[in-house]
Amino acid sequence: MPSSPMRYPRKWEWPNQQKIAMTINLAMEAFRFKSQYTQEGRPGREDLFSLSYARYGAKSGIYRILDLLDETGLKGSMSINGKAAELYPDQIRAVVEAGHEPVGHGWENDMLTDDADPDAEINEIRRVTKAITDAGGVRPIGWTSPGSAGSSNTLSFLAQEGYLWNGDEADDDLPYVKTTAKGPMVLLPRVNTPTNDLAIWIAGKNPPSVIWEQFKDTFDELYSEGERGHPKWIEIVLHAHMAGRPTLIPTIRRCIAYARQHQDVWFARKRDLAEWAMKREPR
Numbered sequence: 001m002p003s004s005p006m007r008y009p010r011k012w013e014w015p016n017q018q019k020i021a022m023t024i025n026l027a028m029e030a031f032r033f034k035s036q037y038t039q040e041g042r043p044g045r046e047d048l049f050s051l052s053y054a055r056y057g058a059k060s061g062i063y064r065i066l067d068l069l070d071e072t073g074l075k076g077s078m079s080i081n082g083k084a085a086e087l088y089p090d091q092i093r094a095v096v097e098a099g100h101e102p103v104g105h106g107w108e109n110d111m112l113t114d115d116a117d118p119d120a121e122i123n124e125i126r127r128v129t130k131a132i133t134d135a136g137g138v139r140p141i142g143w144t145s146p147g148s149a150g151s152s153n154t155l156s157f158l159a160q161e162g163y164l165w166n167g168d169e170a171d172d173d174l175p176y177v178k179t180t181a182k183g184p185m186v187l188l189p190r191v192n193t194p195t196n197d198l199a200i201w202i203a204g205k206n207p208p209s210v211i212w213e214q215f216k217d218t219f220d221e222l223y224s225e226g227e228r229g230h231p232k233w234i235e236i237v238l239h240a241h242m243a244g245r246p247t248l249i250p251t252i253r254r255c256i257a258y259a260r261q262h263q264d265v266w267f268a269r270k271r272d273l274a275e276w277a278m279k280r281e282p283r
Contacts, residue, residue: 008230012174014276018266019226020219020234021273022259024076025192026065026100027239028057028091029109030083035241037202054241058088061244066098068249072256076238077270079105079144079167082128089135096136101269104128104143104163115151122157129161142270144168148190159183165274173222173232175277184283186274194218195255196237197248208251215255223262233273234259 014021029035034047035054069076078095080102085092096102106113107124114120125143133139143158144167158166159182165175170190177184193199194214200206215236222232236255238244243252259265 006225006228006230008225010174010230012231013280014231014266016266017264019231019262019264020223021231021266021268023233023235023268023270023273024069024074025235025237025270026076026078026095027105027237028062028078028080028084028088028095029054029105029239029241030081030087031110032108033110035110036198036239037242057240057242057244058084058091061240061242062091062095064244064246064249065238065240066094068253069100070098072253072260074256074267075099075101075269077101077103077142079103080132080140081105081109081146082107082124082131085128085131085135092132092135093137096138101142101271102132102136102138102140103167103270104132104140106146109146112147112149113145113151113154115153118151118153118157121151121153122161125157125161141165142167142188142274155185156180156182159185164278165270167270175233175273177277177281177283179283184278186277188270188273188277191233192235192237195235197239197243198237201248202242208248211248212251212254216258219255219259219262223265226264 031051031054034050037053038047038050078100080092107128141164143163148168150168155166159180165186165188167188169187172189173191175186175188177186195211200211219234222234225232
């Protein structure tokens with residue numbers, strides 16, 4: 001175990017002096033033209049196979065993931081497209097009733113925010129918020145834009161609409177608070193690339209074992225930093241239509257079991273991290 005101090009300038013701590021925080025980021029998505037997996041791309045036209053691939057999340061995948069989280073006793077945060085909330089209210093209600101956090105995630109996952117149309121963006125935030133609240137009975141306070149592709153107005157609009165946190169950045173290992181024209185917003189940067197089913201398994205075309213290898217190496221390094229007084233945060237990302245397939249579940253179970261073998265790990269939802277960050281760094 002390295003004994004030399006870290007040259008890490010930012011001072012941080014988790015509740016009860018935990019050495020590392022771990023979150024599970026879920027996703028229930030719906031699309032207009034195609035999902036992230038396609039056999040044949042035809043821009044501007046519906047890809048029926050690709051859309052059917054996405055529907056697997058609502059028909060089968062979400063239940064397998066919920067079973068895994070019940071088995072392991074963990075609570076996650078689920079990014080939900082407004083269209084998915086409208087199409088699959090029973091599934092969204094099951095997620096919320098199991099204690100997982102609903103998170104706003106745009107209306108359709110393949111339609112990105114247009115910086116040039118702020119009225120359309122604020123209306124979409126309101127529409128998504130209502131759809132998720134109507135489906136699950138709980139109002140979201142976190143938001144991640146499809147593709148993390150928010151606009152220059154997104155943070156202010158979210159603060160105006162009563163949101164606490166946003167997950168569109170990738171510029172830190174830890175949460176931080178940013179001042180917007182409409183109030184403070186907690187930024188929860190994306191720390192999930194090594195354990196993201198889309199990036200590593202589907203887009204990366206790697207076997208599931210690569211997710212395990214990257215999770216273990218990342219966890220070990222961050223846990224070591226926590227032991228030296230600089231606690232960090234690790235996240236696993238599970239899309240219902242990807243990780244909800246049987247192929248990946250054993251690997252995710254292995255990752256969770258490995259983390260559970262360690263002491264001083266804070267298993268939290270993303271809203272828990274955001275609420276903690278706001279207490280530590282109020283604006």
